[in-house]
Amino acid sequence: MNTLPQYAIIVAGGSGTRMISELPKQFIPLDGLPILMHTIKQFYNYNSNITIVLVLPAAQISTWKALCQTYHFDLPLEIVPGGETRFQSVKNGLAHIKNEHGLVAIHDGVRPLIRKEIIQKAFQSAEQYGSGIVAVNSKDSLRQLKGTSSEAVDRALFKCIQTPQCFNLSLLKKAFETEELPMFTDDATVFEHAGHTVTLVEGSYENIKITTPEDLIIAEALLKKF
């Protein structure tokens, strides 16, 4: 069993633009419940003692609170306003955690189809190796663009990165003390930039990130069998 305190920073910074929806995508209902509530429930389902820090754009906090009343959603959460970028949002979430020791998962608010077994594996890897980044093999052949042309690459050498990305809390806090760089496409790259090794753990294809209307259809179908 894990003995270190566990935290999850759920980053929900999306707008509704790609969804052609007025509602920010994380608030769109899936099987009768906003996506973000499904996501949060998965983490409590994994560990009822976890501390969840929800990072939301400041302008969405009142909407979220109204939704919590509507849906009688009362799981304990610490709400933190997001920043201009994902990096800033995660940094705000980390700053909110006063403890220096523990393990922290960073997870996309719009990935509700995350199983507790995978969250557990990622936390265990973070405890043992400093990080546990959920990743899957590429299902498709890959080609690398080279100028105006492209060339085949061996897809077995590439992993598609998902979340959660779990880390030793104090190492990640220090890693985020850097200036933001364009290469920081996820939290693992920030961690790596600080000189640490990124350890991958095997995820699942169903753990999709909901960003388009098609994803919503897919997620709705997968959730029925979840």
Next chain:
Amino acid sequence: MNTLPQYAIIVAGGSGTRMISELPKQFIPLDGLPILMHTIKQFYNYNSNITIVLVLPAAQISTWKALCQTYHFDLPLEIVPGGETRFQSVKNGLAHIKNEHGLVAIHDGVRPLIRKEIIQKAFQSAEQYGSGIVAVNSKDSLRQLKGTSSEAVDRALFKCIQTPQCFNLSLLKKAFETEELPMFTDDATVFEHAGHTVTLVEGSYENIKITTPEDLIIAEALLKKF
């Protein structure tokens, strides 16, 4: 308008192993019709004058014929027995096409969610540039494995390859005169190995390859909105 004759080689070599099904996956019904029949219909829907060569494992041909009777499926098809590998199967399909001039699409039998607009773009690219390979951007961050470690790569430089892969028929026939190599993960790599340039055309995320039970759930949901 295209003036060259158009062919489509539909490769349906799968067994049911990953589907935990007795039925080869291309025969599993989706919304009441075997997956493979949906796929074939999309190509006829794109061009009613196309010649379709269906490559099936020899052991499955009688099952297929029985299914065609059951479902009253009578679109004209030329059936060719498959080979040991995908390379051999495509080669068998190409050998069956006696014409030396034209355009040919190679397509996975288990990708039924292909839109005619994308088939058209791929054929147009093949007519103009020699090839038209359907590809989409990676939705996920990517990491490249390096020994026991891994490093972040810029996902904007990578494309996920789908089918159809469309080609100038005579160029592809010549390209397939080579010995089979392990690097031939798709038809584009065979074409490229013969010294030709691979041209990519933008596809769609819904054009999934159905290989797992989850994919079947996803495809069923997407097909309803197709």
